[in-house]
Amino acid sequence: MKALKLRAALLSLLLLAALLGIWHVATLPGPAAARSAGLSAEQIEYEKMMGKDPGAQKSTGFPTLAQMGAAIAKQLRDPFYDNGPNDKGIAIQLAWSLARVGLGFLLACLVAVPLGFVIGMSPLLQRALDPFIQVLKPISPLAWMPLALYTIRDSSVSGVFVIFICSVWPMLINTAFGVASVRRDWLAVAATLEVRPLRKALRVVLPAAAPTILTGMRISMGIAWLVIVAAEMLVGGTGIGYFLWNEWNNLSLTNVIFAILVIGVMGMLLDLVFARLQKLVTYVE
Amino acid sequence: MWSDVAQRDAAAPATHDTQPAAAAFLQVQGLGRSFVPGKPVFAGVDFGIARGEFVCVIGHSGCGKTTILNVLAGLDRASAGHVFMGGREIAGPGLDRGVVFQGHALMPWLSVRRNIAFAVESRWPEWSRAQVDMQVRKFVEMVGLTPAIDRKPAELSGGMKQRVGIARAFSTEPKMLLLDEPFGALDALTRGTIQDELMAIVRRTQQTVFMITHDVDEAILLADRILLMSNGRDRDGAWVPGGIAETVANPLPRDRTRAGLHHLPGYYGLRNHIVDFLVTRANPASQ
Numbered sequence: 001m002k003a004l005k006l007r008a009a010l011l012s013l014l015l016l017a018a019l020l021g022i023w024h025v026a027t028l029p030g031p032a033a034a035r036s037a038g039l040s041a042e043q044i045e046y047e048k049m050m051g052k053d054p055g056a057q058k059s060t061g062f063p064t065l066a067q068m069g070a071a072i073a074k075q076l077r078d079p080f081y082d083n084g085p086n087d088k089g090i091a092i093q094l095a096w097s098l099a100r101v102g103l104g105f106l107l108a109c110l111v112a113v114p115l116g117f118v119i120g121m122s123p124l125l126q127r128a129l130d131p132f133i134q135v136l137k138p139i140s141p142l143a144w145m146p147l148a149l150y151t152i153r154d155s156s157v158s159g160v161f162v163i164f165i166c167s168v169w170p171m172l173i174n175t176a177f178g179v180a181s182v183r184r185d186w187l188a189v190a191a192t193l194e195v196r197p198l199r200k201a202l203r204v205v206l207p208a209a210a211p212t213i214l215t216g217m218r219i220s221m222g223i224a225w226l227v228i229v230a231a232e233m234l235v236g237g238t239g240i241g242y243f244l245w246n247e248w249n250n251l252s253l254t255n256v257i258f259a260i261l262v263i264g265v266m267g268m269l270l271d272l273v274f275a276r277l278q279k280l281v282t283y284v285e
Numbered sequence: 286m287w288s289d290v291a292q293r294d295a296a297a298p299a300t301h302d303t304q305p306a307a308a309a310f311l312q313v314q315g316l317g318r319s320f321v322p323g324k325p326v327f328a329g330v331d332f333g334i335a336r337g338e339f340v341c342v343i344g345h346s347g348c349g350k351t352t353i354l355n356v357l358a359g360l361d362r363a364s365a366g367h368v369f370m371g372g373r374e375i376a377g378p379g380l381d382r383g384v385v386f387q388g389h390a391l392m393p394w395l396s397v398r399r400n401i402a403f404a405v406e407s408r409w410p411e412w413s414r415a416q417v418d419m420q421v422r423k424f425v426e427m428v429g430l431t432p433a434i435d436r437k438p439a440e441l442s443g444g445m446k447q448r449v450g451i452a453r454a455f456s457t458e459p460k461m462l463l464l465d466e467p468f469g470a471l472d473a474l475t476r477g478t479i480q481d482e483l484m485a486i487v488r489r490t491q492q493t494v495f496m497i498t499h500d501v502d503e504a505i506l507l508a509d510r511i512l513l514m515s516n517g518r519d520r521d522g523a524w525v526p527g528g529i530a531e532t533v534a535n536p537l538p539r540d541r542t543r544a545g546l547h548h549l550p551g552y553y554g555l556r557n558h559i560v561d562f563l564v565t566r567a568n569p570a571s572q
Contacts, residue, residue, distance in 0.1 A: 185390035188360050191378040193407035193457070203403065207394045283394035284439035 020065060027064040063254040071254035072261075086246060088238070090262060096238040098266075100156070100231075101224045104163025108220065112168045113213065116175025117201065120209070126176065133172065141166035141227045145234060155235035162231045167220035174216025178209030210281035218274035225267045240266075309333025310493055311357070311461060316366035317526065318352050325364065326352060326517055328526035334461075339487060339494045341504040343559065344514030345567050348527045350497045351387075354465050357495060358384045370461065380408050383454035385464040389446040391438040391453075397425060398434045401453050408457040424456040425449075427486060444475035451483060455490070462487075464496040468503065477543055480506060488539075501559050505552065506543055510534050513559065516568040530566060533559065 039047070047053065063071070079091035119126050141162045148158035182205050190200045232241025240263055247255035310333075317328035326349040334340050342350050355361035357368060359378035368375040370382070391400050401421045406412070412420075425434050428448040438446055447467055454462055467483075468476040484507055487494055498504050504511045510532060517527040537549050546552060 183390075185386055185388055186392055188358075188378075188384070188386065189390050189392075189404075191360060192358055192380070192382065192384045193404055194378065194380050195407050199407075204392065207392070210394075281394075284437070285393045 024065050027062050029064075061253065063257065068254055068257060071252075072258055075255070075258055085237075088243075090240075090243065090258070093238060093240045093243040094262065094266065097228050097232060097240040100159045100239065101163050101221075101228050104160045105167050105221060105224055107160070107164045108167035108171060109217070111164075112171035112216075112220075113175050116172045116213070116216075117179050117205070119172070119176040120179025121205075126180070133169065137169040137173075141223075142230055142234065145231065149235070155237055159228065159231045159235055159239070163224045163228060166227045167224045170219040170223065171213070171216040174219070175209065175213045178212025178216075179205055181212075182208040207281070207283075211278065211283070214274065214278040214281055218271065218278060221270050221274055222267070225263075225270055229263055310336040310338075310371060311495070312369040313353075313357075314367045314369070316353065316356065316363050316368065318349060318356065318361070319364045319526075324517070324524050325526040327514070327528045328365065330366065330528050332512060332529060332532065334493060334495060336493055337491045339496070339507055339509045340512060341496050341498055341508035341510075342512045342514055343498055343501065343504050343563070344527075345516055345563065348514040348516045348567070350514060351465055354384075354463050354495065354497055358382055358463050360384075380457055381460045383457055383459035383462050385447075385450045385454045385462070385467045387465045387467070387469060389438070389450040391446055391449055393438050396435050396437055397430060397441070397449050398422075400438070400449060401425065401456050404453045404457050420456060424452040427455065428452045428482065442475075444471050444479055447471060447479060448482070451479075451486075455486065455492075461493045461495065464494065466497050466499060469499060476500075476503075481543055483507070501556055501563070502546070504559070505535060505537065505555055506541065506546055508535055509539075511559065513562050513567070515566065518568045527568070531562065 075090050079089040081087075081089040082092060119129060144162055144165050145158060148161045149155065152158050152161060186204050186208055187200075190204045195204070228239065229241035229244065232239035233245040236242050236245070240259060244256060244259040244263075247259060312333045314331055315328075316330040317325045319325035319328075326347075330353065332340075342353065344350055352361060356363045357375065359375055359382070375382075392403070395403065398418075398421055401424060402417050405417045405420045409416070409420075422431070422434070425431055428451055430445060430448055430452070433441060433445060438449070441449070447470075451467065454464075468479060471479065480503060486492070487507075494507075496507065498507075512529045513531045513533060515527050515530040518525055533555070536551050536555065537546075541549060
């Protein structure tokens with residue numbers, strides 16, 4: 001087992017090295033200064049005036065590894081700087097995104113878990129609400145954006161709303177499913193012990209359904225983190241998605257790549273947190 | 286249609302009438318349950334259980350044993366008839382009846398201690414933590430699981446799980462215990478050990494018990510009285526519901542043991558009578 005882990009880690013490192021190697025080779029500067037040979041000083045001057053400096057290195061525009069490393073180091077050296085609306089440190093942008101995701105996700109929990117409980121307990125409500133859920137669930141969360149902007153009239157709150165609406169469905173469906181499939185035996189035990197409804201919900205149904213509910217939350221968080229980047233690109237202002245779009249407008253590919261990396265790492269960390277929580281509530285039958 | 290059965294009852298050995306209503310702690314009157322209208326699984330079930338009595342029900346699958354137990358537990362409602370316990374009609378599940386489920390029904394996310402504490406806390410909500418824990422430890426010790434008290438059910442063997450289920454049912458000190466084939470899923474060796482344990486506990490606590498079993502020897506070992514149930518069937522185009530065909534009193538001395546059971550006079554007669562019933566008269570679904 002340990003040997004397998006070690007070998008897997010080694011292979012991962014090799015793959016990383018290979019990827020970086022390809023990157024390095026692909027961005028190597030082309031042959032320079034060759035074209036200036038055989039040209040007179042006037043000709044060189046003329047070429048420069050025409051914007052075709054024969055002495056300049058031809059660049060593909062794609063950053064080299066060294067440039068990338070320098071950009072990452074620069075961003076990470078001072079992640080909290082704030083030079084006005086269009087120039088903030090990465091940590092500040094990330095904090096904005098996390099705050100929106102956190103708030104929208106929390107609101108979704110507050111709605112989806114109790115409602116899922118009720119749906120899971122009542123076959124009537126399950127059937128009655130099913131058509132609504134089936135229609136609302138497949139709507140891209142960004143489709144709600146114009147409606148949100150119009151009614152809420154605040155771009156930041158609209159972002160939170162979009163996170164809310166995309167997080168709510170997986171949690172709702174999983175909670176309802178988890179609650180509905182609690183083993184009859186456990187409910188019978190609670191019944192023979194005359195356990196009151198609230199105590200039954202908290203001490204029997206909730207722990208029994210917790211692994212399913214947490215799975216729903218994990219899926220929701222994954223979707224929320226996908227959606228926040230797109231939402232922030234759309235509404236602008238702050239956040240990692242806006243940072244990414246802004247750096248594209250600045251034609252700073254190093255910063256764009258840096259933002260992509262940050263989004264990936266952050267998404268992985270969020271998923272890890274929920275995987276850990278899931279492990280805490282999982283039981284073996 | 287019942288006269289037929291009654292006549293055959295009269296011919297059987299070791300048969301006696303159900304106890305008089307006044308003496309019975311639990312009284313079942315005219316109980317029936319149908320899942321398909323007009324075709325009750327069983328009907329007209331009458332029997333009584335005296336305080337401190339151990340009654341076993343034996344019969345083939347589908348005869349409605351578990352349904353009767355569920356009605357007694359209050360988990361199912363009868364289509365006809367009444368059940369009285371201590372003079373009051375049973376209308377739903379309650380703490381005065383402890384149930385041991387077929388599949389132990391322990392909550393897998395709780396340790397043995399917490400599983401039993403959940404029952405104790407339900408019975409006595411006003412108890413302090415220390416009082417609850419004392420009660421829990423007392424009943425875990427009773428089934429000999431003190432070393433495993435902080436383990437989760439998944440870390441226990443089948444026999445240990447069923448012991449925890451029994452300890453949980455006893456821990457609320459119910460007036461009556463209902464056991465639904467508690468040892469059905471266990472291997473013979475474990476089953477024997479737990480049968481002995483259960484018998485010792487029941488004798489000591491004077492517990493009133495209603496138990497379902499498939500095992501003839503188990504019924505003879507544990508029960509003071511054995512109810513033999515027949516399956517419902519179609520006869521000459523008419524539906525004959527199942528029910529209690531016969532009540533057999535156990536004539537063997539109450540201090541019998543599993544090891545010495547087959548040496549007791551009367552054991553083979555009793556055993557043959559029950560096996561004959563199951564083979565020829567109980568109308569299993571295949572006939």
